[in-house]
Ligand code: OGA
């Protein structure tokens with residue numbers, strides 16, 4: 623059974639093909655509600671930029687002020703950019719070229735890597751569960767790149783011929799960068815970095831390569847609908863110079879302006895859970911450009927299969943005090959299951975993980991200025 627009941631995705635059109643064959647935009651992509659969204663035009667409101675050369679990989683010679691900046695970015699923004707990250711410029715350039723070459727092939731060639739029913743890997747579109755569901759204006763190629771022995775090469779493009787080798791190197795370098803960031807984050811949380819790194823050792827890494835065709839009705843469609851990443855830590859590269867990533871903050875959408883050569887990093891749901899809510903997994907989306915195609919590569923990093931998904935026990939015992947966990951404790955397997963049934967489930971996964979205050983308890987909300995992230 624390959625329907626949504628079994629966790630599968632319904633077949634939907636290839637958007638790149640659709641966009642190139644006609645100027646008409648089918649009604650299933652049109653989202654009238656987008657008009658109500660507020661997009662910030664405050665150019666000063668941008669995510670923090672962290673200089674990794676000042677972090678020292680979580681060692682004792684860290685520059686305290688840069689560590690503090692990272693801590694504040696994870697707490698107050700959930701998103702930041704990293705520069706001087708140590709991933710070779712040439713490798714990033716090669717990865718971008720290979721990705722663009724893959725998507726520039728005829729549909730038939732790309733379909734060699736097509737998604738199969740009930741499978742998350744491969745070339746296709748995001749998960750679709752009902753015929754009525756609105757669709758995103760984008761295609762993607764998703765592959766699980768780590769653990770290495772779990773790679774399913776049939777989903778890895780052979781064209782361009784350098785793709786597999788480049789992706790292998792890119793995967794290795796990004797996993798190093800993710801570990802280095804996790805180490806600094808652990809330190810900032812007052813934890814032994816080794817303990818967090820152990821959970822991510824032999825961890826999962828997935829690469830989602832997004833392709834958003836141009837759309838004449840760009841303001842009426844969405845490339846990637848609002849979501850938070852269910853994984854641990856995401857490292858995103860914008861492939862060409864077309865912008866489109868926006869994050870939700872104080873009820874508005876803030877367009878992100880990527881710094882050339884930097885990675886955009888965001889805290890995913892798993893880090894929010896592990897930090898017991900101190901770090902925030904922020905909702906974000908991708909908008910499309912009216913005339914230019916846009917591509918991005920999102921690298922998701924998660925703990926290994928043996929790790930428990932829970933507030934870190936050491937954190938709950940910090941300061942000689944027992945802190946209450948704000949999230950449940952589940953096996954990684956069960957965590958993935960929470961979101962396996964449908965897109966709706968996936969979106970509410972973090973909510974299912976939250977420990978609700980006892981019923982009858984009154985939640986006191988401050989005036990808007992107090993609940994705003996500061
Ligand atoms: C994602 C994502 C944003 C972008 O793939 O999860 O949020 O800019 N992508 O493509």
Ligand code: NI
Pocket residue numbers: 849850851906920
């Ligand atoms: Ni995302």
